[in-house]
């Protein structure tokens with residue numbers, strides 16, 4: 001089996017919040033103990049509601065923030081802060097907002113060449129331009145676009161430019177943070193198809209972060225469903241979409257428009273708000289919103305089970321293995 005490009009082991013990120021002169025800060029666990037591996041040519045999708053820790057995860061993987069605990073490896077070597085500068089080239093990110101992420105004063109050619117100017121002093125200006133033109137073609141834009149400004153493009157085209165820029169340093173891992181959520185529905189699939197095509201050609205490992213399961217369904221090989229910073233379900237796309245074990249995963253799935261029409265009829269409406277990450281309930285964090293809750297769920301925290309298709313639930317749906 002192919003070796004993973006990146007692994008995460010018991011990855012955690014805490015923030016100290018709300019401290020003052022006479023008040024002790026409280027610890028907010030934005031990400032609490034995530035394990036995963038990213039493989040060349042494969043997509044791991046991380047899904048969950050707003051606030052479940054997806055962006056925090058992206059910041060750790062792209063080496064913007066240190067984990068509070070746990071570890072990351074890249075190509076089998078530990079990711080440590082001293083090596084961030086050299087390792088960052090291998091892990092690039094595409095953000096949700098194609099409008100905010102491109103400098104409006106720069107021409108597209110300059111935007112694409114910038115990462116090379118900073119990171120590849122060995123390349124001549126001619127080589128940089130050639131590479132930028134090649135990338136422009138790879139993402140489906142035309143040579144004449146090279147000298148235009150971002151405002152002259154549509155949202156979908158801008159996202160293509162952001163993808164081209166992310167590829168300029170030949171990364172191994174692309175973190176895609178809600179890459180199509182800001183785009184019109186009609187454009188989303190063309191950008192998703194481009195991402196799939198690029199992944200196949202360049203054997204990129206994708207960490208695809210999204211709140212939208214209908215998008216994830218098109219691209220994921222593996223899926224992690226997060227709730228309040230923890231994985232509550234993990235498995236192949238077929239397993240998670242076909243027979244979700246965790247009630248939260250089932251509820252999310254039942255709300256996706258592209259789901260099986262029969263499943264859509266039994267749409268599960270989640271009661272209650274997502275609890276504050278500063279006051280994560282004892283026991284199962286999902287218990288206050290769960291329709292299958294039992295006494296045990298309120299006092300004991302279920303751990304993620306072992307195995308390919310795993311869930312952190314004492315009473316899983318579909319006859320899954322209980323934690």
Ligand SMILES: Nc1ncnc2c1ncn2[C@@H]1O[C@H](COP(=O)(O)OP(=O)(O)OP(=O)(O)O)[C@@H](O)[C@H]1O
Pocket residue numbers: 015016017028029030048049050051052053054055056057277
């Ligand atoms: N720098 C920070 N300081 C304090 N708390 C933070 C910080 N960054 C994130 N958090 C908190 O950590 C939790 C997870 O946030 P995060 O942004 O990772 O979630 P998310 O799933 O990406 O949500 P969204 O989709 O809304 O961005 C939230 O409760 C958030 O308020």
